Amino acid sequence: MRDLQAYIRVLEEKGRLARVRTEVDLMHELAGVAKLFEGKEVVLFEKVRGYSMPVLIGLMWNRENLGALFGLSARELPFHIGEATAAWKSDPANPALQPIIVDKAPAQDVRIEPADLTSLPTPVLALSDGGPYLSNSVVIAKDPDTGVRNTSIHRCMLTAPDRLTFLMDKGRHLRDYYERAEKRNQPLEITISNGANIPCAIAAVTPGGVAPADMDELGIASVLLGEPVRLCKSLTVAPEGLADAQFIIEGELLPHVREPEGPFGEVSGYYAARDDRWVVRVKALTRRNNPVIHSLLPGAEVYNYVGLTAEAAVFRSLSAQMGGVHNVHLAHSGGGFYSAVVQMDPKAPGFAKQAILAAFAAFPPLQIVTVVNSDVDIWNAADVQWAMATRFSPDSDMLVIKNSYGHELNPQVKEGLVSKIGFDCTCPVPRPASYDRVSFQKVDRAAYLIE
């Protein structure tokens, strides 16, 4: 299962694909229809006005759909990804994990000359967005000093047939590559592969704290794929593209050039403001014979991208430091990045607070960490609130960290700083009998005739 075409076949077989047969307009209408399905089936728009190519959206917005593609349950997914990352880190030089370069790449079936991004359907998503956005594409670059490959996902706004504006947050490896190239007045060459397979996208999003700058994170994708990632040599730039993508943009991030980008309706639930940002000049464009253009709606799709990689990272980091940790969930109510619920039975007083500190360290964008015991359902916001109402005392169970690092997309973050809060909603250790939760006999529903 290397490509979107294979995913579409499996999703259709399992009743997890909705085909929109009515023609839709790229300007707002496609996203409006997609929004009806957010968190449910993956949506394939068969007819897009003015184009012959279909558009797929929602591949990541439901963990059951993702589990069906990997033969796993939704709950197993973050652990599976965490284990794959650990396997890669323990043996990064393993030849079986090194990407291979293939001669005949589907993503290079056709070269579009001159390179013209408007030949491919790119939707304008939210109502106040500043233009069409490629939001589900994997960027590959090479370290200007060491040549180490980096992989990441970035929002890209189309501004001309051969030009994009682009966002690189502080701390991103790609931004560090770019800044070193810019100091030498050199462009940074990149490829942007749209509609790559899920393992490559997961590898791209793996937090920098887990996938350090001196390692090629595509190794994670090889573990998840069960075979080496397939790359293709580019026609005009040094970084390779993803051979099984739908289309590949080859280009360069220009030094000392900034042009307006945004607004963009972001995963935070707010618009990122228009501002002068980085610019990509397109040098070549290739595609499959029959591409399925891969789009994304910022929202549940991004919560899962972030959650699946960060939950595993936080869980492993906490477990390495203390026992009793059962699970971690990045609640969708926290805009994906900002709120984690840790499920643990602290071994000793004070361990829940320690877990709060460790979670903030393991995933820096977090602003709220809530710790609950194993008898609380961390995927159910009401149950977590119940634990807060009955096991949390504001005078002693709250931890406030002022003026800490904050993620730029959150409007609460001012000049990179934000205050963070931890809620210890666990029972006292040892647990007094008054904290025993009411429980009932477990029964098998199928054993009863109930009408």
Ligand SMILES: Cc1cc2nc3c(=O)[nH]c(=O)nc-3n(C[C@H](O)[C@H](O)[C@H](O)COP(=O)(O)O)c2cc1C
């Ligand atoms: C759909 C999606 C869009 C993203 N867009 C951006 C973006 O525009 N700018 C950015 O800096 N990070 C963005 N990210 C986050 C980075 O891809 C992610 O933090 C990645 O791990 C960075 O990798 P790097 O540090 O190896 O460069 C996005 C993530 C997802 C899932």
Ligand SMILES: [Mn+2]
């Ligand atoms: Mn990286």
